[in-house]
Amino acid sequence: MKIKGAIFDFDGTLFDSMFIWDTAGESYLTSVGVTPRQGVNEAVCALSLSQTASYFKREYALPMTTEQIENGINRMVEHFYYDEVQPKKGMRELLEELRREGVGCVIATATDRHLIEAALRRCSMERYFDGIFTCTEVGSGKDEPDIFRACLKTLGTDRENTVVFEDALHAAATAKCDGFAVVGVYDKSERHQSEMKALCDCYITDPVHPDELRRFASD
Secondary structure, three states: OOOOEEOOOOOOEOOOOOOHHOHHHHHHHOOOOOOOOOOOOHHHHHHHHHHHHHHHHHHHOOOOOHHHHHHHHHHHHHHHHHHOOEEEEHHHHHHHHHHHHOOOEEEEEOOOOOHHHHHHHHOOHHHOOOOEEHHHHOOOOOOOHHHHHHHOOOOOOOOEEEEEEEOHHHHHHHHHHHOOOEEEEEEOOOOHHHHHHHHOOOOEEEOOOOOHHHHHHOO
């Protein structure tokens, strides 16, 4: 296929940041004096931040508002995005390659905008992207295709020439079911790697090698 547009997930795809979210739910509940139930992190992994806040308030009867819960979770991870998180190895080179080919790129993420912008700015990577879409702003998580459709509208490309880059099986499956080609990006936080490889049109490793995508684009 001829790639004209690319939609990138952020955490675990562009940046090596999934591990902070793998335990964020459990860490937040503990910080407010609540004992988390077994499997809490898995229960919220497919949810946006606002959905997670609503889930915690409902399931744990937290006295805070959902906005206060969101703010509390954000404070825990803010320092990481502003000061520490780094792009995955090889991803900058891949973005350079796509830019040379004239491919438009946007970000589709469940993480709040200011955190994404801070990490991109610190790593001088804003120039690669024509837009950032968050699940909170779109109004649904990646269990629904709305965010990918919003990205497609901004890119102005046809669906058959637009690729979604994802590290998470649930999000990759949503994009695939909505008719997008999907490039799976390896991240150790995704436990179902065999399913990812079977689902995705192309699968690239860590560190990322642009040649893997070139082979896919030339098929």
